[in-house]
Amino acid sequence: MLKLHELQKKLVAEGNLPFLIRERSNLFYLLGFRGSAGLLLVFPEEAIFICDGRYSVQAREEVPQEITVKEYREKPLLLINELLKERGQKTLLVEESLPIGMVKKLEEQGISVNVAPPFLASLRSRKSDAELAKILKAVEISEQAFLETLPLLKVGVRERDIALELDYKMRLGGAEELAFPTIVAFGERSALPHASPGKWALKEGDWVLIDWGARVEGYCADMTRTLCFGASDTQFEELFEAVFEAQKRAQAILTEGVEAGKVDEAARSLLKEKGWGEYFVHGLGHGVGVEVHEEPRLAPQSEVVLKSGMVLTIEPGVYLPGKGGIRLENLFFLDKENLRKLNNLPERI
Structure with a gap:
């Protein structure tokens, strides 16, 4: 009430x-x-x-x-x-x-x-302790399901097989439902930010992008990891480091009182400096709660002032048509004292 x-x-x-x-x-x-x-x-x-x-x-x-x-x-x-x-x-x-x-x-x-x-x-943009606890439980279930699904990545496995297994393990772990349709994309299809898992089979050297999250007691988790299956190539390493650095630069200025657009610009400017700016084709992040996409939006020109109590994603990405895409998405809680990262998986898988 x-x-x-x-x-x-x-x-x-x-x-x-x-x-x-x-x-x-x-x-x-x-x-x-x-x-x-x-x-x-x-x-x-x-x-x-x-x-x-x-x-x-x-x-x-x-x-x-x-x-x-x-x-x-x-x-x-x-x-x-x-x-x-x-x-x-x-x-x-x-x-x-x-x-x-x-x-x-x-x-x-x-x-x-x-x-x-x-x-x-x-x-809705500012979460209570009870709401935060539900999001944390959703994160815990999501990460455990991911770790249990990861060993199934083998040559020949299809995108939809991995997505279905990840969904099943989230449900088995206690999710009441999915926060959103799970994204699994192999190879050049990882350049599609919202790819739908299909029949495409995994090959040696493919870039693998997985975006997933559970819903627990009405509240969502949302995270993304990208890896190179097998020996990584030079371009993957270069792009991965650029995206990871953009993630850290945005995180460094994500504080109470800053405008959302400035957080987006912190990451976007780094990718522009590295020569990948035109391939970052979406906003940096968004609020998460009852819905997986809520206010505020971390997007260019957004003048929304960020406040304590917000749960936000930071998810820079670079998407190269015909080659593949890399996105790193973490979930953060903003309070008056500090910025708290809610998920525990390392960025490099």
Whole structure:
């Protein structure tokens, strides 16, 4: 309930307006509700969870008892309108992602609909001790599964075989599900930052990129390692050292109060100096929590000021079409005292 109370304080500051929440990740974050559909209508001093008959029992089991649960039969937006009228409200804040069709139906009922400020993105970006503990458990399970899968890398094994085995071992180790679809890419396919594992077989000298993470009690892990199978070539060693140095340079300035864009630039400028800047084709990192990609984003020109309590990835990469790619991704917790690396695997595997 603490998270919900923090949100309600923000609503008071916003003029005591009610806020309609539909995103599954936000419903889980605020209530612990794991169903696939529901609506949370938050007023400054109360909150009402709205669902259909499929979820009414589940909602009463998962949603805190202080929250009123209302079941609708046909049209939830009519119920929302009634609840607003009962409280003398004509204006409603909504998530930016609310479908335009729902917005129109609300407006047809005489409700003024405004997109809410990023209340929840701000709250979710800073993790409590309990949230951090869940992320750490997800990291532990992910790393153990990786170590158990690594010996299976042999000539002829397919990308999808390694991905399936890694997924299985994460589940076996205690993951409730995957944080995201596991990426395993061999050889020149490692130059695809988000490659889908396929039938491609491992060959001697291939670069191997693996990006994976477990989800535990609703919270994610995310990490990437790249290795050269067999004897490494000169270009792999050169690129690996450049990416590793970029990782360390960004890590050195990742402190409370720094702008996210400056952390990105620290790594990006190093790769430019080495002549690989044009092959770093994505942002440096992102927040991790209930979703594997959350605010803040460590990206060029981002002016977001980093704060204590954030869990962030740093993941510089260089991707050479026709040859291969190298990405190193670590997970960090930012607090007032220092920067804490959450994963324990060495960068060089």
